[in-house]
Amino acid sequence: MASDFDNEEYSCRSCDGDIGTPKRQNGWRCASCGAHVLILATDSGGRSASIERVPASELVVGDHVVMHGAPLSEGREVLRIAAKPNGDLNISLRGYGTLKNKDPADYFNRWTS
Numbered sequence: 001m002a003s004d005f006d007n008e009e010y011s012c013r014s015c016d017g018d019i020g021t022p023k024r025q026n027g028w029r030c031a032s033c034g035a036h037v038l039i040l041a042t043d044s045g046g047r048s049a050s051i052e053r054v055p056a057s058e059l060v061v062g063d064h065v066v067m068h069g070a071p072l073s074e075g076r077e078v079l080r081i082a083a084k085p086n087g088d089l090n091i092s093l094r095g096y097g098t099l100k101n102k103d104p105a106d107y108f109n110r111w112t113s
């Protein structure tokens, strides 16, 4: 669910090295140090937010995620994460309901704190 926004600027909070070209294939991580790349994103409505792109397996309760197609200003709080026997995740979001049977490798846009 790596939604792309109108504009995205990439940087690394952890090093001054070359971050390379962040993309799904390298896990949206810095090529120099492996940290999650910081993404300053702006959506079609001109709203901006600092996000990072993480797999569902790294989400924790209390994170805020931006759903595909939603404004960047609408971060949905993760209320509960339940792993199913097959490893898939049910992820409950405030004001949204539960995303069922998500692949742990699916990417989410998470607000950075």
Ligand SMILES: [Zn+2]
Pocket: 012, 013, 014, 015, 016, 017, 019, 030, 031, 032, 033, 034, 035
């Ligand atoms: Zn780095």
